Structures are given as structure tokens and as C-alpha cells.
Amino acid sequence: MSQPQLDSVRSMYDERSEQYDENKVHVRQARDYLDWAQVKEGESVLDLACGTGLVALGAKDVVGPSGYVVGVDISEGMLNVARRKAEAAGVEVLFTNHDISDLSGLEILPKGSIGFDVITCAAALILLDDPLQAVRNWSTLLRPGGRVVTDVQTKDANLVMNIFAAIAPGVGETVPWHAHRWQSQAALEQLMVDAGLTVQTVFETGTYATTHYDRAAAPDLFDQAVGKSMFKNFGREPMREKAKALFVDKFTHLAGPTGAIDEECRYWIVVATSPL
Template identity: 45%
Template structure:
């Protein structure tokens, strides 16, 4: 049986060719506004994907700054490196599992005398990790005292196809390929970061990054498009497909209610945290 890591890698390899057309571009813009990278800073962009956060961050830190992007997917990194070639960007891209950064040699990339990175970002990836709390605790060693970390998780039950599949997963014995069961609200992200030893400056709900309106009559089409994508393909497996479709349509129409409409808003819980040090006060 393939490992969770290899499943995630293959999913994002497949998504790489059209990833930039999703709401993740708007999410990257929110990251830049929230993280506010500054001239000369060193930044570690985890789960960097196609570089949607990495490239504007490099523009912000300038020639004297450093941006290192790490991702598990060679497909996503291929897109990012092609962009770098086309634009002349000197973002450093590395392929590695962000769950464990040991042995990757990050210390050799940091400017001489630096204790760590000024900023670590990780967009749209925490729920993909087998143990996000342990991962964040490991990342913290690469953050200099007083350094910032910005990360997020999708707000609870905001994505219509995802929440519908989640409702029927137990009946089918099929699970989503990510684990968002620990996300109950903004407090969950705060608790995760504080549990890893970080101070938390703020956790907030973003504005909707992408809106979509579904009609009840769209249910079958939504199912077909979803199971054709790598994120939900396991629900289209021949052993469960017919029952999955029946249950999906049933729940979808039920939730649409008398008005026959469902509104999908891509909202995230986003956090700004920092590595605490004696005498340091988050600004």
C-alpha cells in the first residue's frame, strides 16, 4: 500500500499543471500581506509548490535577502523552477518532505552568522501532514529567536465537495486523503502552534478567496468532476463509485434545502506566530 507521503506527492504532481488557476493565488497574496517580508530577510517557504508565495517574497526581501522553497512534489517544483528560469529569480528550490527537515543542509544556505530564518511560511499544507504538531516543532529550530511563522488551515466545512465527501466517507469506508479532523475552529490552529512552543500573535479568518454558487441540480456534475480529480479519486473507485455518487447527490441536495442553492467560500484560518526569546516582545 502506498504511503501517505507518496500519495500526496503523486496528487500534487498531477495538480501542478493547473495549480495556479485555483484560489491559491489569492491565498498567496494574503500571505504576503500578513507575513510582510522585509528587505534583507531570510525566508523559508515550506510546501512552496509552484512558488506562489516564494516569488513575491523574494521581490520583497530583495537581492540582499534569501528565499528557500521546499516541496515534496517534483511536478510542482518543476513548474516553480521553470518560472525562476523565465524570470531570472534566484529563489532556491529543494525537494524534500517538510514533515522532517533534518539532513537537508539548510544551515549551509543561511548567511554566515545567522541563527535561523527570519520568517517561515507554510501555505495550505498542515492538514496534509501525518503529525502537524510534530512538524511545526521541528520547523521551529530553523526560526531565529523573535522570527515569525505564518501558516493556515482551511476554515471548517467551507468547501462544498470536501464536506459532502466527508459526510459520506464513514458509510463508504473511504477516507479523504488529508486529515482535518483536528480543525474545530481558529482555536485549533492556535493550540497547535502554542503546543509546538511558539507564541501566537494572531489567528484570524480570511475573507473569501474564491466564491462559487452551486444549484441542487449540479450535484451529479460536481461529483463527476470531483472524482476525476486526484483529491477525490478514491471515491470514484469502481468498488464504491455508484454508492458514493448516490450518497453524494443525496447529501448535496439535502444541504441545498428549499432554496436549492449552496454557496462555497474559500476561507482560511491564518495565524502569525513567533519564536519566543527572553526579552522579546512580538511587534
């Protein structure tokens, strides 16, 4: 990932860090990760793009004192929230700042082991420029037979993000998420195969949240979105009014004759293992 893009992701999440855990979808998804990854007592877990530690701290509860958990993220704001939570819970998890696209040089392997039992990367694959290169890199940190669990949102699961991605070129803006790449569950499965891993399971989750949007509320939806760190660039003058018009047009087009859209937040999940 280019440095400006990394900086933009970092500042987006630094700004959001203190409110991040208010998003109950992320909290629930992180809990589900422990089941999908089948984390067990005594295991070692590397949680990539760990954010505020939702998966990492949940994993530490399961692996217990004999287990080992590391969280890696690019946002110091998110990491600080995670560290604070670990301290309050009195548990030891190493939270470290690094770009997860390339972990070479990072000395994090469990002592006396050649790799982690489990690698998780929740709600972040979409932010990586070259996910194949990243997963290949991650797999060098897995023990033979170790598991990788990751996800992308289903293609219609995030209306606002999708609209901003679609209108970005029209206002000379870029977005750091690559939704266009993740239009099917098969794409996620193929990523693992191309990275030399064996897919154990790939599936679509149930619905984590449903949101109803009306055409009449589209201008307000734009205003609310640009008030958040993720979309604030679109709220800058002089492009703001053009961006808003494009946003409303795109919304209207997607809503069709009913003028309404029901968004269902779901994820495609893949669990894959490294060769024995």
C-alpha cells in the same frame, strides 16, 4: 505521514502541477501571505509546501538579492513548475524535495545564521498527519523572534472536500486531508501555543470566492470532482456508483430545505513568533 499517504499526496499534486496556478484563489492568498508575514528586504524565508512557488517567488521579489528564500515540497511536478518560473524570472530560489513534517537533516539554513527570519506554510497544514510535531520541528529552523505564518480553510469553505471526507469511510476510502481537526480558529491558535510559539495574531480572512451549488447539480458535481486528481479514487469501479449516491445524499442533507448551498472560501490565518 505513512509512505502510502505521502505517495498519494505527491501524485495528486504531480498531476495537478501544470494547472495549479490557474486557481486564482491560491495566487491571491500567496500574495497576501507576504503582507501577513511582513516580509522585508534582506530577510530569509523558508516556504514549506511551496508548490509552484507562489509564496516563495513573491517573497524573493520582496527580499531582493540580499535576501535568501528556500521552498520545500514533496511533489517534484510542483517543484519543477516553481524552478521553471524562477529561471524565467532570473531569480535564485532553492527549491528542494522533502517531507515538511520532518526537516531534520536538510541543510538549508541561511549562511552564517542560526535560523530563518520567516517560515510560511500556505494551504497545506490540513494535509499533515501530525501538525504539532511538524510545527515543533519547523520552529528549530527559526531564529529567535522569527515568524511562522500558516493557515487552514474555515470549516465550511470547501464543500466538495468536506463531503468526500464524510463519505470516505462508507466506501472504504481514506482522504489525505484532516478537515475534522480544523473546526475553529482557536484550534489553529492552540497549535502554535502547544508548539511553544507566541501568537501575534490569528484572524479570519475575507471571502476569496463564493460558489453557489444546487441540489440538482450534485450528481454533476460528483462527476466533475472524480475527474480531478484529488478525488479520482472515488471514481474507481466498483465503488463509483455507491460513492456518487452517498455524495448526493450528503449534499442533500447539508443543503436542507432550500436545496442550495453558498460556499464562501475563507481562511483562518495565524502569525506566531519563536521566543527571543
